[in-house]
Amino acid sequence: xxxxxxxxxxxxxxxxxxxxxxxxxxxxxxxxxxxxxxxxxxxxxxxxxxxxxxxxxxxxxxxxxxxxxxxxxxxxxxxxxxxxxxxxxxxxxxxxxxxxxxxxxxxxxxxxxxxxxxxxxxxxxxxxxxxxxxxxxxxxxxxxxxxxxxxxxxxxxxxxxxxxxxxxxxxxxxxxxxxxxxxxxxxxxxxxxxxxxxxxxxxxxxxxxxxxxxxxxxxxxxxxxxxxxxxxxxxxxxxxxxxxxxxxxxxxxxxxxxxxxxxxxxxxxxxxxxxxxxxxxxxxxxxxxxxxxxxxxxxxxxxxxxxxxxxxxxxxxxxxxxxxxxxxxxxxxxxxxxxxxxxxxxxxxxxxxxxxxxxxxxxxxxxxxxxxxxxxxxxxxxxxxxxxxxxxxxxxxxxxxxxxxxxxxxxxxxxxxxxxxxxxxxxxxxxxxxxxxxxxxxxxxxxxxxxxxxxxxxxxxxxxxxxxxxxxxxxxxxxxxxxxxxxxxxxxxxxxxxxxxxxxxxxxxxxxxxxxxxxxxxxxxxxxxxxxxxxxxxxxxxxxxxxxxxxxxxxxxxxxxxxxxxxxxxxxxxxxxxxxxxxxxxxxxxxxxxxxxxxxxxxxxxxxxxxxxxxxxxxxxxxxxxxxxxxxxxxxxxxxxxxxxxxxxxxxxxxxxxxxxxxxxx
Numbered sequence: 303x304x305x306x307x308x309x310x311x312x313x314x315x316x317x318x319x320x321x322x323x324x325x326x327x328x329x330x331x332x333x334x335x336x337x338x339x340x341x342x343x344x345x346x347x348x349x350x351x352x353x354x355x356x357x358x359x360x361x362x363x364x365x366x367x368x369x370x371x372x373x374x375x376x377x378x379x380x381x382x383x384x385x386x387x388x389x390x391x392x393x394x395x396x397x398x399x400x401x402x403x404x405x406x407x408x409x410x411x412x413x414x415x416x417x418x419x420x421x422x423x424x425x426x427x428x429x430x431x432x433x434x435x436x437x438x439x440x441x442x443x444x445x446x447x448x449x450x451x452x453x454x455x456x457x458x459x460x461x462x463x464x465x466x467x468x469x470x471x472x473x474x475x476x477x478x479x480x481x482x483x484x485x486x487x488x489x490x491x492x493x494x495x496x497x498x499x500x501x502x503x504x505x506x507x508x509x510x511x512x513x514x515x516x517x518x519x520x521x522x523x524x525x526x527x528x529x530x531x532x533x534x535x536x537x538x539x540x541x542x543x544x545x546x547x548x549x550x551x552x553x554x555x556x557x558x559x560x561x562x563x564x565x566x567x568x569x570x571x572x573x574x575x576x577x578x579x580x581x582x583x584x585x586x587x588x589x590x591x592x593x594x595x596x597x598x599x600x601x602x603x604x605x606x607x608x609x610x611x612x613x614x615x616x617x618x619x620x621x622x623x624x625x626x627x628x629x630x631x632x633x634x635x636x637x638x639x640x641x642x643x644x645x646x647x648x649x650x651x652x653x654x655x656x657x658x659x660x661x662x663x664x665x666x667x668x669x670x671x672x673x674x675x676x677x678x679x680x681x682x683x684x685x686x687x688x689x690x691x692x693x694x695x696x697x698x699x700x701x702x703x704x705x706x707x708x709x710x711x712x713x714x715x716x717x718x719x720x721x722x723x724x725x726x727x728x729x730x731x732x733x734x735x736x737x738x739x740x741x742x743x744x745x746x747x748x749x750x751x752x753x754x755x756x757x758x759x760x761x762x763x764x765x766x767x768x769x770x771x772x773x774x775x776x777x778x779x780x781x782x783x784x785x786x787x788x789x790x791x792x793x794x795x796x797x798x799x800x801x802x803x804x805x806x807x808x809x810x811x812x813x814x815x816x817x818x819x820x821x822x823x824x825x826x827x828x829x830x831x832x833x834x835x836x837x838x839x840x841x842x843x844x845x846x847x848x849x850x851x852x853x854x855x856x857x858x859x860x861x862x863x864x865x866x867x868x869x870x871x872x873x874x875x876x877x878x879x880x881x882x883x884x885x886x887x888x889x890x891x892x893x894x895x896x897x898x899x900x901x902x903x904x905x906x907x908x909x910x911x912x913x914x915x916x917x918x919x920x921x922x923x924x925x926x927x928x929x930x931x932x933x934x935x936x937x938x939x940x941x942x943x944x945x946x947x948x949x950x951x952x953x954x955x956x957x958x959x960x961x962x963x964x965x966x967x968x
Contacts, residue, residue, distance in 0.1 A: 327594070329679060329687035333641040336698050336726060341625035342645065342668075342719075355430040355488055356405055356498065363403035363433065364497045367393040370445070372551065373508040374494055380517050380555045381479045383468050386453030387512075389495050392445060399440040402448055403433045405491035405498055410454035412495075417448045430491050450495045457492055465489030468553075473622040473636075478580040480556040482621035482634055485549040487661055487718060496548045501659050501760050503545040511553055512537045518558040520578045520619030522551060522630050542631065544611055545758035547657050552629035554578065554619035561585055565596035565616070567603035575599070576617035576632070584620065591638035592618070594682070598647050601681045602674065606749040610655035610757065616647070628671070630654045640683070641675040641691075648674025651753055659760035661712040664719070665786070666766060669707070669728020670749075676729065689868065692733065696871055699727040703790045703814035707731055708763065730871045731785045735770055737869035738781060738825070740841070740925040744773040776929070784822050785871075790815025792822040793873030794844070799883035800859045805830070806883050807851040807862075811844055814873065821847055825926075829866040832857035839866070841920065843954065851960040894953060896939075900966035905939040907932060907953075915953045922948060941967050 356364075369391060376387035391404070402417060407430055415422040415434045424435035440446045456468035467489035470481040483493060490496050509521040515536040523542025531537050558578035565573040575595050579585045585592075599616060603609050609616065617632040626635040626642050628649030635642060652670035672695070679688040698721070705723045712718060719725075736745045752761070752769045763786060771778050795810045807828070813819060824844050831837045834857060842851050864877050895908045907917075910933060917939055919928035930939055932953065939951070944967045953961045 327640055327683040329640065329683050333639060334687060334690045335694050336721065355491060357431060360403055360431040361499065364499060366396050366399060368396070369393045369497055369502050369504045371506050372504045373510070375510040376494070377512045378481055378553060378555050379513055380481050380557065381470055382481065383456040383458055383470055385456055385468060385493055389450045391448045393448065394445055395440045395442060398442045399436065401433050401435050404450070404495050405430045406432050406452060406495040407457060407492045409457060410452050413451040413453065415448065415450050418446050432495070452495060465492050467492035471622050473580060476580040476584050478556055480554065480621045482554040482619070482623060483552045484623060484627050484634065486627065487549060487715060490548045490551065498548050500547060500657060503547050503758065503760070505545055506543045507546050507551060509540045509551065509553060510537055511555065513555050516557045517555050518560065518578055520554040520617065520632050522546060522632060523614045542614060544614065546630050550630040550654055552632065552634060554621050554634055556580065559585065561592065563593060563596055565599035565609070567600045567608055570603060570608040570612050573599060573609055573612050574615045576615050578617070578619040580620050588638040591640065591643060594640065595643060595647065597682060598644055598678055601678065602648060602651065605677065605746050606651055607753045610651060610753065616650065628653055640678070644675050644678035645671045655758065656753060656756040657760045659762045661718050662709045663763050664709055664724050665707045665728035666761060666763065668724045669732055672725045672729040673732045692868055695726045695729050696868065698722055699730055699871060700791055700873060706789050707786045734785060734870060739773055748773045780823050784819055788819035790819050791871045791873060794826065794864060794875040796862065796864055796875060796877040797880040797883050798862050799880055800855065803854055803856065805853045805855045805859060808848065808883060809844055810848045824870060826870060827865050827867065829863040830855065830859055831861045831863070833860050845954060853962050894961040894963045896951065896963050896965050900968045901941055902968050903940065903942045905941050905965055907937045907939060910934055910937050912955050915955045918952045919944070920950045
């Protein structure tokens with residue numbers, strides 16, 4: 303049978319044969335006010351354990367082997383949490399093994415465990431921790447096969463000890479009964495025996511589910527075949543040959559109809575998008591939003607690299623889960639809205655292809671998926687809609703001063719999936735990384751590098767930091783210390799005065815969590831508006847809590863706007879003209895004269911009286927293109943890395959005094 307088994311019954315198959323032109327999206331309030339992020343966060347908080355099930359000692363036992371392959375061969379129905387069958391695990395031993403450790407919820411019955419064709423001779427269970435004694439040891443560094451035969455009913459309820467990883471319900475809008483899985487973060491063991499360690503991805507997987515023939519089963523990878531079974535049953539056989547983390551293996555069972563459309567990313571294969579929807583009424587209701595998915599895939603592929611599972615598929619399985627869950631290659635969603643679909647899809651890159659190596663670093667999954675909402679609004683909606691989304695992300699983040707992007711307590715599911723911190727603040731940090739590089743070519747190249755370097759694996763915050771440092775050409779410890787490890791945000795009070803052709807600015811920074819992050823060293827945009835209707839944007843560095851700048855201007859200034867494009871997470875500051883603004887600090891520095899102007903390689907700086915200063919050269923867009931330390935002993939600036947153009951030179955002393963000049967590079 304053909305490996306792309308996407309046509310069983312022609313009467314139930316609706317195929318998007320030609321990609322319809324999807325209109326520009328006029329965003330709804332729910333797509334801009336954080337609803338998608340909040341629903342996803344609540345989904346995990348309400349459905350997940352309050353702490354990991356396994357003990358440290360048991361995890362150490364599981365670390366003695368490396369999972370290579372999982373095969374689930376189980377029976378499920380769309381109206382029951384009963385599950386049973388077998389799980390095959392192929393793994394590579396580290397040291398020699400006389401026992402095998404894994405996890406399975408304690409109410410399940412284990413009928414037997416067979417390792418290398420020999421039945422285990424003893425089983426020890428302590429809560430969800432299972433250890434079986436092997437009939438024959440597994441040699442160090444060898445591959446072994448384990449089959450675990452089990453049966454039972456997945457737990458369900460509101461207890462803090464239950465994760466509801468396998469659930470069943472009737473959709474309230476369309477009246478369809480569905481059984482679905484949701485294993486993130488620690489809950490896969492509630493429906494199948496496994497090793498719940500993020501850093502041990504299986505290299506490949508198969509999910510076989512036997513169910514009543516009226517049902518369809520959605521899962522990971524490619525549907526290789528549907529085989530008839532006795533008693534009116536059918537077996538859905540899904541196959542994936544991409545690495546996958548335990549919590550991304552999924553099932554969804556219902557009497558779905560199938561709707562397939564396609565993405566055609568540049569430089570990649572045609573990608574089927576297999577949508578399992580409740581019925582024709584659901585398809586008619588959601589079709590316009592479902593049909594946005596190909597464009598989302600094509601846009602993301604152009605920005606951060608080809609959809610990582612392009613040789614298999616993408617898809618959706620509907621389930622009344624109260625949001626969405628980014629199961630690898632087949633997301634589970636309760637419905638289709640612009641930002642929910644965009645968010646879960648971007649997880650295929652950030653979360654599925656590259657997975658956080660610890661729940662401490664969940665922002666590497668959730669903040670980038672949230673930023674995917676913003677990128678999609680930029681591409682397919684309006685500039686105003688994207689700006690409103692970002693303004694809202696800032697407002698949600700600043701509802702409280704406390705909390706870092708990094709998760710300090712990885713046993714607290716509510717903290718892991720904090721919509722304010724892991725999702726929204728994280729998204730503002732991604733946005734500020736984009737601002738820091740001041741070059742979209744570099745920003746998206748950094749994301750592509752991250753995707754390529756850690757494809758099919760896991761990463762930590764330091765890995766992301768190193769990728770961005772390579773693009774920035776300098777250490778970004780200060781940035782990650784402030785915005786990822788630190789807490790709070792800055793607020794700026796700006797006073798300015800114009801005297802002749804000179805603009806004097808004094809910016810004072812206050813912070814919201816001074817005991818934790820006493821200062822944010824950051825660049826900041828100032829939009830200078832002139833009486834003739836023109837304006838210019840200059841980027842200045844806030845290097846001290848109180849920093850002064852002096853800039854030459856050509857016109858009469860009417861007002862100044864701080865961070866006009868809302869790049870920086872900052873409170874509502876005050877910008878005002880102060881005719882008494884002291885300029886003594888600026889006057890203390892002799893006027894900056896440079897020659898030859900135009901120059902070729904070396905630019906001479908005259909009248910330098912300070913021992914040291916930081917020289918920053920920006921191009922006409924405000925992008926920093928050169929940094930160099932100068933002073934009395936080093937009064938030359940090497941401009942050889944620059945291309946011929948007009949540049950701005952800014953000198954800043956450790957005391958915050960600034961001078962400014964322009965020069966031409968031939």
